[in-house]
Amino acid sequence: MFTIVTITFNADQVLSKTIESVYSQTNTDYEYFIIDGKSSDNTVTIAKKYESSFQKKGVLYYILSEKDSGIYNAMNKAIKLAHNKWIMFMNAGDCFLDDKTLENVKKRINKDAIVVYGDVVLCKNNMYKYSKAKPLVELRTGMVFCHQSSFVCTAWAKNHVFDEKYKYAADYEMMLSAYLANCNFQYIDFPFAIYECGGVSTKNAYAFKREFLEIQRNLGLMSMQDYLDKEELINKYERKSKILELITSCIPLRFRMRYVIRKQKKTGWKANTCL
Helix, strand or coil, rough: EEEEEEECCCCCCCCCHHHHHCCCCCCCCCEEEECCCCCCHHHHHHHHHHHHHHHHHHHHHEECCCCCCCHHHEEEEEEHHCCCEEECCCCCCEEEECCCCHHHHHHCCCCCEEEEHHHHHHHHCEEEEECCCCHHHHCCCCCCCHHHHHHEEEEEHCCCCCCCCCCCHHHHHHHHHHHHCCEEEEEEEEEEEEEEEHHHHHHHHHHHHHHHHHHHHHHCCHHHHHHHHHHHHHHHHHHHHHHHHHHCCCCHHHHHHHHHHHHHHHHCCEEECCC
């Protein structure tokens, strides 16, 4: 039924949480791949500790550790290896909402869908916030759901792999291409995953936004002039952000964290996942 994939590189501090979340699923109709980029820490050692547990559960558990050319290269390796109907990418450090997530998705999934997506719970500084998927039409301007809360038809994905020229937003390119090709999207109205904010795209927010623009331009959603105008706006905000970052770096960390947490509380973040 499902292929679950975790891409890793030097993720020994967070990997166990993700593996245990996958292992705890009451539905065992899945295979689980760890695709590692030749980590130099204990990532692979930790992954191997779970081999016998998955074997006893009757779940195919496969670890591949070799150099890759980036996260989307690793994700494409997983697509080629996948055997099951639906594939999902769960980043190291992220986890399913609870142990019945796969079971609940299986009950409601439409076999004719190409992309099945749900909501997500965001996690930052040990605080949580429910994030509902946006209307699908908004894919024209940005990502409307978290890829950790989506399943893609494996047969379709094998013919529409991630475009590896993109470093941060190839998943958006895949979803937007599917949408513009009138592929069938299904929304299931509950969160699939808890997403740990602060991943590659979060840390490189402006490069991420530039790739969004490039993808939208390449897929014919904006003129070259619109592209150049929006790119200049991104450059402007990035310059301001760097100045602000320089100023705030002079403030002691404990005061910065107090401000961040206070701001989170004011915008709906809570101290537990019971949202």
